Amino acid sequence: MTRRLTAHLLAVLLLAAAGASPAQSPTPFVPASFKVPEKLETREFRLRMLTVNDVVKDYEAVMTSVEHLKTIWPGSGWPEGLTFEQDLIDLGWHQKEFQTRRSFAYTVVTPSESRVVGCVYVDPTRKAGYDAEVYLWARQDELAGGLEKRLHAEVKAWLAREWPFKKVAFPGRDIPWAEWRALPSEKR
16 A cells, blocks of 8 residues: 555544544434444345455446446436545545444445445435435446345345334435435434
8 A cells, every 4th residue: 555545544534533524413323232233144145344455346346337326326426537546545434434333334245255246335314204324236237137126125124124223215216316305304
């Protein structure tokens, strides 16, 4: 790792550790007593914490899925122009946020861990009536086989079964983007 890259990553991790995320609420996202699930396993895939160690496979999955990812967060422009260094920084940020229980990013890998096939993000929300917002995606080359639909169904059931949330939003999936964006925000 270059000195410049190390300095950038360290700065991002220090900001995350200090709670410097404008999207975060001062209210705890999950209760202190809640044991955050380490993984979700099926015969087809495994979810586990996304870390900086996943950068090579994650970057490849993202860059081969750019057109599809633009539909997951419409209007954001992500991941257009994403560099390997920026992806490493993003993964460090996600890893630190998971460790500090502010949000939870999971990589989706094949059971052998030879390939990243997607990601799942469980994030706090300020939208009225919801406890969390969840985004997920599968690699573009896995869409025709229905992986993303199966991932969505598994994650939805997992959240209902193992997480403390009463109402979870899947913007752009279970609630249309226009409706989601129109919801009022609450102070938390």
